[in-house]
Amino acid sequence: MIGVALLGATGSIGASTLAVLRQHRDRFRLVAVAVRSNWEALLPIIAEFGPQVCAIEDEQAALSLSAAMSRHHPRVEVVAGRDAASIAATCAGAQLVVAGISGFAGLPSTWAAVAAGKQVLLANKEALVASGNLLLNMARQSGANVLPIDSEHNAAYQCANGLHCDKSRVRAITLTASGGPFRQRSLESFASITPEEACKHPTWSMGRKISVDSATLMNKGLEVIEASLLFDRPASDVHVLIHPTSTVHALVEFVDGSILAHLGPADMQVPIAHALAQAASNLGTQIERLPLDVPPLSLSALGALQFFDVEPQRFPALGLAYAALRQGQGACLALNAANEVAVAAFLSGELRYTDVVPVVADSMARADLTNPGDINEVFARDVGVRAIAGDLVAARRTA
Secondary structure: OEEEEEEOOOOHHHHHHHHHHHHOOOOEEEEEEEEOOOHHHHHHHHHHHOOOEEEEOOHHHHHHHHHHHHHHOOOOEEEEOOOHHHHHHOOOOOOEEEEOOOOHHHHHHHHHHHHOOOEEEEOOHHHHHHHOHHHHHHHHHHOOEEEEOOHHHHHHHHHHOOOOOOOOOEEEEEEEEOOHHHOOOOHHHHHHOOHHHHOOOOOOOOOHHHHHHHHHOHHHHHHHHHHHHHHOOOHHHEEEEEOOOOOEEEEEEEOOOOEEEEEOOOOOHHHHHHHHHHHHHHOOOOOOOOOOOOOOOOHHHHOOOOOEOOOOOOOHHHHHHHHHHHHOHHHHHHHHHHHHHHHHHHHOOOOOHHHHHHHHHHHHHHOOOOOOOOHHHHHHHHHHHHHHHHHHHHHHHHO
């Protein structure tokens, strides 16, 4: 039985992971969960799966959970505070960690899991974008395995048969993007886009921040950076195509001109199940595939697969991400930090949709873009960029 720590247990990645674990109780056991504050949503998870450790960053929420646990589940250990998720990630019973806390906030616990040599199923692209090869070098030192569960990177992993995409074998990787809700909307109307409109993703059910990133295509830009790092490829070898139905998740082109494409339903259970099987195999339990109770993909019902080039004027965030990747790790860190601030400001009504990317670009122009030397510098640099972006948001709000 393989012990699993689930970070971000009440989010969309958490829900999909629990759905997979529910179908494979004979192989995996949930031993630890981590959330920021939603203790009430943890109650049914605790009742069903019985984890040993429940980690909550919000200390008041942890007190509420502890009171509930003392009545119903007295054997559950509740840990609280800023380091709570890292405690869950490194608990002795967890050989496998699903890093599903969204945004830069997920970096400390992801780093802790990697440093502890765990099997790390990485959904948190921002952690890798911000820390870059520092995180991957730590994995090599600790013996951790980092397995991608973003649908696109997991698809490329399957097509390439792992992360080893050397140039003697693989020519290029192509990630697909649905194009979001504004793929065909008139550019003249973009200034009036509301947060509610931006969060209506056409093919995936996701949180609000990632939904906005998918609308601007910044999410795909972050995924380009992630793919470059994971597969050790330059920016020129990672491509993006618009594919509205999200049926093909990634394509890998080989040096002989052949292309392998991964097709599957738009359901995060699929990449999570694949990565769980890979992690189990790494731990000595040979599993080829985990069967899933998901609706099968019907190609005849789909009828056609369509692909389009990205329009730079419609999606300037993607070009900005490529530029950051070419500049180096410091620029990627700044891109992510500024984007988190700008998107939060848009969602709260402080910025127009058309201001999000300009705020990110202006923040990068003012920030220190030299490469951070260690993980502590990553955290310090992130704080500095956020301050710059916050000032730019305030200036636009009062203009």
